[in-house]
Amino acid sequence: MKIGIISDIHSNYEAINSVLKNMKEADKFLCLGDIVGYGADPNCCIEKIIDLNCKCIGGNHDFTVAGKLDINYFNYTARVAIFWTSLQLKKENLNFLVNLEKKIELEENVIAVHGSPQNPLLEYILDKDTASLIFSKFNFKICFVGHSHLAGCFSFNENNNQIDYINLSNGGSIEIIKNKRYIINCGSVGQPRDGNPQASYGIYDLKYNAVNIYRVSYPVNLTQDKIINAGLPRSLADRLSYGR
Numbered sequence: 001m002k003i004g005i006i007s008d009i010h011s012n013y014e015a016i017n018s019v020l021k022n023m024k025e026a027d028k029f030l031c032l033g034d035i036v037g038y039g040a041d042p043n044c045c046i047e048k049i050i051d052l053n054c055k056c057i058g059g060n061h062d063f064t065v066a067g068k069l070d071i072n073y074f075n076y077t078a079r080v081a082i083f084w085t086s087l088q089l090k091k092e093n094l095n096f097l098v099n100l101e102k103k104i105e106l107e108e109n110v111i112a113v114h115g116s117p118q119n120p121l122l123e124y125i126l127d128k129d130t131a132s133l134i135f136s137k138f139n140f141k142i143c144f145v146g147h148s149h150l151a152g153c154f155s156f157n158e159n160n161n162q163i164d165y166i167n168l169s170n171g172g173s174i175e176i177i178k179n180k181r182y183i184i185n186c187g188s189v190g191q192p193r194d195g196n197p198q199a200s201y202g203i204y205d206l207k208y209n210a211v212n213i214y215r216v217s218y219p220v221n222l223t224q225d226k227i228i229n230a231g232l233p234r235s236l237a238d239r240l241s242y243g244r
């Protein structure tokens with residue numbers, strides 16, 4: 001069994017399209033939220049996820065467009081995109097966002113949240129101190145997260161209490177072993193911020209007990225033209241060139 005893991009698509013249709021074409025090996029999918037926000041194709045991206053018929057949780061952008069989170073948590077550029085998105089959405093697609101959960105259990109001891117288990121919509125797990133707190137407060141073997149748009153993995157070694165971080169911005173493989181616990185971010189499909197502009201995704205291979213992170217190119221220019229033509233802030237197009 002292989003589970004394809006996607007997160008932070010952010011209305012980038014070209015990116016999700018390229019990613020799904022490269023995920024033919026996946027038997028099923030898990031989506032970690034922020035389907036919308038920033039980009040110009042919110043309806044097409046939500047419809048892609050509906051078609052996958054997969055487990056999906058909501059992110060801070062999805063919840064805000066759905067009217068369930070205060071827009072003042074966001075900076076000006078993000079607010080413009082959220083407002084724009086809410087004017088574009090078809091009723092059935094908005095309904096899909098309204099019904100998204102904040103947290104799911106994929107299997108025993110494997111959980112998925114957008115930000116962190118203690119604050120699913122808003123907290124970023126960016127450093128070992130935060131990761132340490134999460135490992136001590138919550139009892140999971142693997143916690144899949146999104147939100148930071150940085151592909152990487154925190155691991156906790158139960159033998160010596162050591163926490164390590166591996167940067168996975170160029171892809172890579174994490175072996176799931178006994179006596180270790182993991183917080184894994186498979187990166188962002190539609191707006192990477194780890195310095196690699198390629199779309200990021202993961203495959204959780206249950207047979208071989210590994211999570212593999214891959215990067216894939218997509219026609220960035222096309223996505224950028226759509227953002228500019230939609231009248232969205234220019235910076236949202238520019239940053240896709242750099243993966244920042």
Ligand code: ZN
Binds near residue numbers: 008010147149
């Ligand atoms: Zn996001």
